[in-house]
Amino acid sequence: MKIFPLVVAGLVSGCAPAGDSNAEAVQAPVTSAAATTPPSASGPKLAFPVACEIGKTCEVQNFVDRDPGPGAKDYQCGTQTYQDHGGIDIRLHDMAAQAAGVNVLAAAPGRVVRLRDGVADISVKSNGAASVAGQECGNGVVVDHGDGWETQYCHLAQGSVVVKQGDPVAAGQPLARIGLSGNTEYPHLHLTVRKAGVMVDPFAPNLPAGACSTGGGAGGGMWTPEAAKAMAYKPSAVLNSGFAAAPVTMEAIEAGAIPLPTATSGMLLAYVRAINLQGSDVQELTIKAPDGTILATGDQAPLDRAKAQYMFFTGKRLTGDRWRPGEYLGTYTVRRGGKPVITRQFSMRL
Numbered sequence: 091m092k093i094f095p096l097v098v099a100g101l102v103s104g105c106a107p108a109g110d111s112n113a114e115a116v117q118a119p120v121t122s123a124a125a126t127t128p129p130s131a132s133g134p135k136l137a138f139p140v141a142c143e144i145g146k147t148c149e150v151q152n153f154v155d156r157d158p159g160p161g162a163k164d165y166q167c168g169t170q171t172y173q174d175h176g177g178i179d180i181r182l183h184d185m186a187a188q189a190a191g192v193n194v195l196a197a198a199p200g201r202v203v204r205l206r207d208g209v210a211d212i213s214v215k216s217n218g219a220a221s222v223a224g225q226e227c228g229n230g231v232v233v234d235h236g237d238g239w240e241t242q243y244c245h246l247a248q249g250s251v252v253v254k255q256g257d258p259v260a261a262g263q264p265l266a267r268i269g270l271s272g273n274t275e276y277p278h279l280h281l282t283v284r285k286a287g288v289m290v291d292p293f294a295p296n297l298p299a300g301a302c303s304t305g306g307g308a309g310g311g312m313w314t315p316e317a318a319k320a321m322a323y324k325p326s327a328v329l330n331s332g333f334a335a336a337p338v339t340m341e342a343i344e345a346g347a348i349p350l351p352t353a354t355s356g357m358l359l360a361y362v363r364a365i366n367l368q369g370s371d372v373q374e375l376t377i378k379a380p381d382g383t384i385l386a387t388g389d390q391a392p393l394d395r396a397k398a399q400y401m402f403f404t405g406k407r408l409t410g411d412r413w414r415p416g417e418y419l420g421t422y423t424v425r426r427g428g429k430p431v432i433t434r435q436f437s438m439r440l
């Protein structure tokens with residue numbers, strides 16, 4: 091969604107969801123673009139803005155859409171964005187992680203110039219986009235870094251904003267917690283960077299407007315070396331994986347409430363949810379039993395197009411009295427052009 095520069099009084103506008111997750115598979119709305127303008131001066135160095143660890147407790151779901159036309163391209167010319175997305179989205183694994191509390195941190199020193207709190211943490215899937223019209227950002231904070239540079243932090247948890255208008259902030263200082271306010275359907279931070287009111291892609295501030303390049307992130311853009319390393323471009327990522335005692339839904343994964351199998355469960359399943367898959371990606375999920383035999387294999391047909399997120403599960407019904415005791419091993423692989431780009435293993439003991 092297009093991000094409007096924050097206007098005076100209130101805070102303002104944010105991002106749209108990366109995909110509407112109504113089934114096993116979800117497609118990001120993909121099409122046109124936000125205007126990006128190279129900054130006239132190099133801005134502040136930006137630190138990683140969330141108290142989470144990419145690859146362990148969070149992932150980058152979306153980058154800035156650099157394509158000015160009816161299409162969407164991230165700075166690496168990939169599909170990890172959607173039409174008019176004007177910032178970056180750092181996503182928690184599920185609402186259980188959100189409920190535990192994850193701080194949003196000032197990316198650079200500055201002063202709080204605008205903020206909003208009081209918007210409920212409700213998925214936009216519940217009440218629709220119209221319910222958050224005019225406050226797409228949800229609860230948010232804008233920090234002025236001087237010389238026309240601003241950072242805006244969106245979708246913060248209701249009641250979590252711990253700074254006030256006018257407060258000076260240091261890089262890394264907590265501003266609030268990640269929430270589910272505004273136009274979002276999963277817990278994440280949307281961060282927009284602006285120079286003189288114009289959105290800047292912090293990963294590739296010097297690329298011409300509308301351009302992308304596989305070398306576009308050279309030098310880490312505006313990020314500190316640590317932040318650039320943490321957010322290094324990945325082919326895709328696994329957000330969730332594990333075992334379950336019953337068929338899994340996207341909603342249950344998002345809630346973080348998946349019942350584990352027991353020795354006498356009627357079913358033993360493994361599930362996975364991955365993000366930023368590409369068209370023609372081939373996925374496989376297997377469960378290996380404690381005796382080393384393959385208990386179940388789930389092969390997905392090659393994807394027909396890029397998927398912002400995708401979930402599936404595989405498994406078996408109990409036929410005897412109980413499951414064999416020992417360790418069960420789940421293995422998830424994604425192949426792209428015949429080569430594995432993701433392998434994730436996870437285990438459970440019964």
Ligand SMILES: [Zn+2]
Nearest residue numbers: 105178179280
């Ligand atoms: Zn966003």
